[in-house]
Amino acid sequence: MLSKKTKYAINALVYLAKAEEGKPIPAKQIAAEQHIPYKFLEGILLDMKHAGLVMSTQGKYGGYRLNQSTDDINMADVMRLFDGAVALLPCVTHKYYQRCEECVDEETCGIRQVFLEIRNETVNRLKSATLTDIISRESALRK
Secondary structure, eight states, X not given: OOOHHHHHHHHHXXXXXXXXXXXXXXXXXXXXXXXXXXXXXXXXXXXXXXXXSEEEEOSTTOEEEESSOTTTOBHHHHHHHHHOOOSSSGGGOSSSOOOOTTOSOGGGOXXXXXXXXXXXXXXXXXXXXXXXXXXXXXXXXXX
């Protein structure tokens, strides 16, 4: 299940993607219109800024905007940023690998092989799901 942090991050990214291109949006506006607690959103935006997903502009007309195209921001990157590993078992994660304590032999572990396939399919699907996809589907559903 996605954490609230990840869900809020996706909502904020979608909101920024729909904004007038290049126009910075204040965090307070995003928070109010997306029903996200402002202080919580500030931390999320800062994490996304450090990850290169968004950029910020200071000053009276400052705010946040996307730092990448909507085609380049995928759900795997957003999910990993806030929730860590995508895999259900530590022995099949890519970036967060840990050997399972009870495992006798990883090479012949059927459980590991099944969950490795699940992880690979999940990661591939998350990587192919972009902000562009979310916005396109939303538009199609509103027709």
